[in-house]
Amino acid sequence: MADVKKIAVIAGDGIGPEVIAEAEKVLKKTEEIFGYRFETEHGLFGGIAIDETGTPLPQNTLELCKKADAVLLGAVGGPKWDNNPKELRPETGLLGIRKELGLFSNIRPAVIFDCLKDASTLKPEVLEGTDLIVVRELTGGIYFGEKFRREGAHGEEAVDTCVYNVQEIERIARQAFEIARTRSKRLASVDKANVLETSRLWRETVIRISADYPDVELEHILVDNCAMQLLRRPSSFDVIVTENMFGDILSDEAAMLTGSIGMLSSASLGEGAFGLYEPVHGSAPDIAGQGISNPIATVLSVALMFRLTFGYHDAAEAIERAVKEVLDAGHRTGDIAVDKSKAIGTTAMGDLIVNAIRK
Ligand SMILES: NC(=O)c1ccc[n+]([C@@H]2O[C@H](COP(=O)([O-])OP(=O)(O)OC[C@H]3O[C@@H](n4cnc5c(N)ncnc54)[C@H](O)[C@@H]3O)[C@@H](O)[C@H]2O)c1
Ligand SMILES: CC(C)[C@H](C(=O)O)[C@@H](O)C(=O)O
Numbered sequence: 001m002a003d004v005k006k007i008a009v010i011a012g013d014g015i016g017p018e019v020i021a022e023a024e025k026v027l028k029k030t031e032e033i034f035g036y037r038f039e040t041e042h043g044l045f046g047g048i049a050i051d052e053t054g055t056p057l058p059q060n061t062l063e064l065c066k067k068a069d070a071v072l073l074g075a076v077g078g079p080k081w082d083n084n085p086k087e088l089r090p091e092t093g094l095l096g097i098r099k100e101l102g103l104f105s106n107i108r109p110a111v112i113f114d115c116l117k118d119a120s121t122l123k124p125e126v127l128e129g130t131d132l133i134v135v136r137e138l139t140g141g142i143y144f145g146e147k148f149r150r151e152g153a154h155g156e157e158a159v160d161t162c163v164y165n166v167q168e169i170e171r172i173a174r175q176a177f178e179i180a181r182t183r184s185k186r187l188a189s190v191d192k193a194n195v196l197e198t199s200r201l202w203r204e205t206v207i208r209i210s211a212d213y214p215d216v217e218l219e220h221i222l223v224d225n226c227a228m229q230l231l232r233r234p235s236s237f238d239v240i241v242t243e244n245m246f247g248d249i250l251s252d253e254a255a256m257l258t259g260s261i262g263m264l265s266s267a268s269l270g271e272g273a274f275g276l277y278e279p280v281h282g283s284a285p286d287i288a289g290q291g292i293s294n295p296i297a298t299v300l301s302v303a304l305m306f307r308l309t310f311g312y313h314d315a316a317e318a319i320e321r322a323v324k325e326v327l328d329a330g331h332r333t334g335d336i337a338v339d340k341s342k343a344i345g346t347t348a349m350g351d352l353i354v355n356a357i358r359k
């Protein structure tokens with residue numbers, strides 16, 4: 001019998017619990033079909049944790065994640081907590097969990113399902129063949145630099161500092177080169193080296209590391225140009241490696257190539273097999289509680305967990321095949337439906353996918 005894998009489930013806020021419920025059904029179905037065994041335990045996290053415990057990342061949730069083999073996360077945040085001080089913001093909990101768990105590498109694949117080409121705002125011929133991965137540095141940069149307010153000559157000033165050290169850049173660069181090696185051996189390193197000192201160190205370091213990967217073709221591209229080229233020639237990109245904030249922005253942009261941010265899964269990894277898996281999207285307060293959110297990003301995050309943390313490649317492929325089959329059959333949630341009147345809800349989409357999972 002397969003050993004039992006412990007999964008910490010932290011649903012969070014807004015549509016988080018809705019999409020996580022569908023992902024949990026997928027876990028259960030995989031147990032039935034493939035004989036894998038999962039032990040799930042839920043933890044409070046985000047806004048709901050602030051309300052119930054006074055902190056976005058309670059110590060027992062962190063402990064739960066540390067004891068688990070993997071973490072499945074929904075989303076956090078919402079208008080209710082938007083004016084809270086920094087320590088009492090759901091997003092601070094999210095940054096805290098990434099840092100505490102050492103998850104410096106965030107992998108965000110943007111793969112286009114052929115049948116969804118008409119769901120994107122871009123022309124189908126521009127999207128043809130697009131299959132890229134954004135490798136985002138996740139525990140450094142301006143997100144984690146010193147932040148403060150001060151009195152300046154013209155009144156109050158706010159300061160965010162962006163810091164990167166060589167070790168942080170080296171480890172994410174190596175991960176990206178390794179991933180590129182398993183794909184078409186092309187890596188685009190995105191920076192703003194014409195302006196930022198951190199980007200100049202980034203570029204120098206990536207070039208130095210590239211000597212160990214002579215089989216991978218390395219391109220440097222400035223972030224503003226990259227944002228433009230992603231819309232102009234998305235299929236020319238394979239693996240993109242970039243710093244924390246650029247990766248945040250470019251991955252939301254890449255999501256729109258696929259038709260919706262409701263399609264984009266992600267894996268956050270450190271040095272070992274442990275990982276945190278979450279959709280790229282947020283808590284979507286504008287549609288929360290209506291049962292209309294797209295659960296596919298979270299379901300595909302489970303497939304990433306199977307592949308990258310557990311090595312359950314058969315189950316990962318079965319989930320991806322099931323998603324494709326359901327989409328090919330024409331089923332759509334509102335975000336990817338061309339004819340919105342025919343859109344189905346979150347649980348209906350989850351049920352269809354679960355029923356389509358087979359060996
Ligand atoms: N990882 C996370 O937990 C995470 C990520 C991004 C944003 N957030 C937080 O979420 C809150 C809302 O942020 P936002 O509105 O900028 O981004 P968002 O991703 O929540 O929503 C952006 C838009 O995409 C739509 N959308 C997102 N996910 C969808 C899905 N699965 N199905 C259908 N439509 C979907 C939303 O309805 C909205 O119109 C903020 O508090 C933000 O800080 C959290
Ligand atoms: C909610 C926010 C802190 C987070 C980020 O910026 O990393 C989100 O946008 C993401 O992409 O996971």
Ligand SMILES: [Mg+2]
Pocket residue numbers: 248249252280
């Ligand atoms: Mg983001």
